[in-house]
Amino acid sequence: MISQIRKLGDQGLNVCNELGYSGIFLFRTLFHKPRLTKSFPLLIRQMYAIGVLSLPIILVSAVFIGMVVALQGFNILNKFSATEELGQMVALSVVRELGPVVSALLFAGRAGSALTAEIGLMKATEQLASMEMMGVDPMWRVISPRFWAGFYSLPLLVIIFCAIAIIGGYLVGVVWLGVDNGAFWNNMQASVDFRIDAINGVIKSIVFGFVVTWIAVFQGYACIPTAEGISRATTRTVVYSSLAVLGLDFVLTALMMGGW
């Protein structure tokens, strides 16, 4: 009985410890001596690895998500003979919710896990330690470019996702199911407010990008440097960032709907 209580306290302390460690880690990632001319090429390289290479999965899933939302929406709206509102339904659901959330989940699976595995393997093969030996700060050389690249890439990916998903909805709704073209776009324009709906979606994606890359980079940096440790850290990255994205999505939506 006593030992169980002790275990509980131990776990609580562990959680606090990890949170504090990740906070300090984030601080060290964000605030270091700026060396713009040298860190820019590193950033570009990571943008390529994280952003550009995530494009195919984002594009393909965006098309299919747009198409399936249009198909489902058409069948429901058809019951109320309101199929002209299909454009509004597709655009609002994609821009407000599906775009940021689905791309963040895909991003966590595609780029976040890769980041964790890469940094974890660097730690396991003592590359990070040898960098420190040579007087190169691994925070600046390895962690920071990856963090910023993920932070910048996700919002861009989300914007692309939204546009492509709307086009996917257009393909199914207008080209295949025969919703009137003008009504599709007109109703969409009348109901989607750029400064409210689209910008809120982008704000969500910025928050998600921050959280997902933070978790991915930290899990890689703090992993146990063995094969098993890396695999566990990679799993944790995907699980934690998915949970964080879904939880934060609710909180952010509640804030935005509340008219802050």
Next chain:
Amino acid sequence: MNNSKWMETTVGVFILLAIASLLFLAFKASDFSRLDNKNSYVVSAEFDNIGALKPRAAVAVAGVKIGQVEAIKLDPQTYRAIVYLRISDRHENIPMDSSASILTAGLLGANYISISPGFENQYLGNGGQISDTHPALILEDMIGQLLFSMKNDKAAEADKDKGENT
């Protein structure tokens, strides 16, 4: 070297793609050209009851949208709702004696404000007020009135029957 050039190019294309998507969202998927202070003016109207009218609802003349609801406030003295309507400059010839009513688009649609133009030669300007207003029709109230009047009819009929029998 060639490799890093290729990376830079693809990252550039990626960013351009994102900008193009943002423009698509701004101009094709949403109506970016919102009314602001420069190309519009605000008039107010007091209503007894605004029903389910919300900010950003449409303001229409003869069904043509000319603006939107800017804000809704409650007058603390009279307990009437003050609705501020932002109307596009293109439609600045709305007579002073126009009347505003709150209608519903379709059977279950959203509420909007319809302005019926009057005959005055003077036009509403910025800060003008529409004094002739018709409150929203509340479906529940109408059903209540209908039931009440049906009950009254029945009671009257019963009275009549009683009178004939005695």
